[in-house]
Amino acid sequence: MATRLVGLPAPDFEMNSTKNLETLDEKVKLSDYKGKWLVLFFYPKDFTFVCPTEITALSDRYEDFQDLDCDIIGVSTDTEFVHRAWINTSRDDNGLGEIKYPLAADPTHRVSRAYGVLDEEEGVAQRGLFIIDPEGILRYQVVTDENVGRSVDETLRVLQALQTGGLCPSDWKPGQKTL
Numbered sequence: 001m002a003t004r005l006v007g008l009p010a011p012d013f014e015m016n017s018t019k020n021l022e023t024l025d026e027k028v029k030l031s032d033y034k035g036k037w038l039v040l041f042f043y044p045k046d047f048t049f050v051c052p053t054e055i056t057a058l059s060d061r062y063e064d065f066q067d068l069d070c071d072i073i074g075v076s077t078d079t080e081f082v083h084r085a086w087i088n089t090s091r092d093d094n095g096l097g098e099i100k101y102p103l104a105a106d107p108t109h110r111v112s113r114a115y116g117v118l119d120e121e122e123g124v125a126q127r128g129l130f131i132i133d134p135e136g137i138l139r140y141q142v143v144t145d146e147n148v149g150r151s152v153d154e155t156l157r158v159l160q161a162l163q164t165g166g167l168c169p170s171d172w173k174p175g176q177k178t179l
Contacts, residue, residue, distance in 0.1 A: 003116045010040075010130065010138040011114035015104035016080040017073070018087060024080045028073055028104050030136065037070035037163070038132040039155060042117045042125035046078045046086040050127075050149045052096055055103070057152045062100035068159055069134075072101040077112060077124050080105040117143055131159055 005011070012030050019026035030038075041058070043051040055074055058065075065072055076083075083103040089095020104111075106125065112118035117128035129150055131140035139162050144150060161168040166178030 005116065005130070005138045005141055008138055010132045010136050011111070013104075013111045013114070015075065015106055015111060017102040017104040018080055018083045019102040021084055021087060024084060026102075028102055030132075033071055033132070034136060035134050037068065037134060037159060039065065039070060039072045039129065039159070040075065040115075040132060041072070041127075041129040041150070042075045042112060042115065043127055044119075044122075044124045044146050045076060046082045047089075047094065050147065051076075052086075052091070052094065054127075054149045055096055055099060056091065057149075058155075059096075059099040059101065061152050061156070064156055065159070068156070068163065070159055074101065074103045075106050075111060075125065076103070077106050077109055077118075079107050115141075129155065131155075131162060133162070 010030060014027050014029040017026060017028040019028060043054060058072055083105060087096045087099060091097045106112050109118050112125040115128060115130060117126040119126055126143050127146055128143040130138055133139050140158055160174045161172055164178050168178050
């Protein structure tokens with residue numbers, strides 16, 4: 001059952017990751033991102049169909065997030081070894097190829113559960129996306145059906161809206177006035 005996390009400190013985490021793809025010895029921790037915005041997104045499984053479209057789309061737009069002082073971490077309940085195999089598989093062969101941010105491993109389900117996205121019956125994360133501010137406060141959360149990929153443009157729009165610190169009306173776009 002999902003819980004409201006928006007406005008509260010983001011649940012802490014430390015997970016193995018692909019930050020160092022060769023050695024797989026670099027963990028990702030929430031505290032590593034203190035002072036920056038963070039998009040933390042969960043997806044069900046490696047080597048599936050919708051997930052690579054989201055992961056590669058975010059990677060292809062990574063510089064846009066960096067320009068907004070924001071980093072990205074992708075998370076599934078697969079291990080870092082499976083993540084590496086998927087990254088080392090070309091996009092033409094249903095792999096990811098090189099991506100510009102780390103994938104984190106949550107095989108214990110601890111982090112997926114803390115963020116309210118764990119499908120306990122299946123043992124996989126639902127498709128959840130969270131935006132965490134530089135002080136570690138969770139400012140945005142969305143969970144979608146596993147068959148529906150998320151929009152990079154909408155994620156960027158929401159991030160920019162949050163960064164204004166103002167009241168942003170429906171369909172607000174960067175450059176428009178806030179209320």
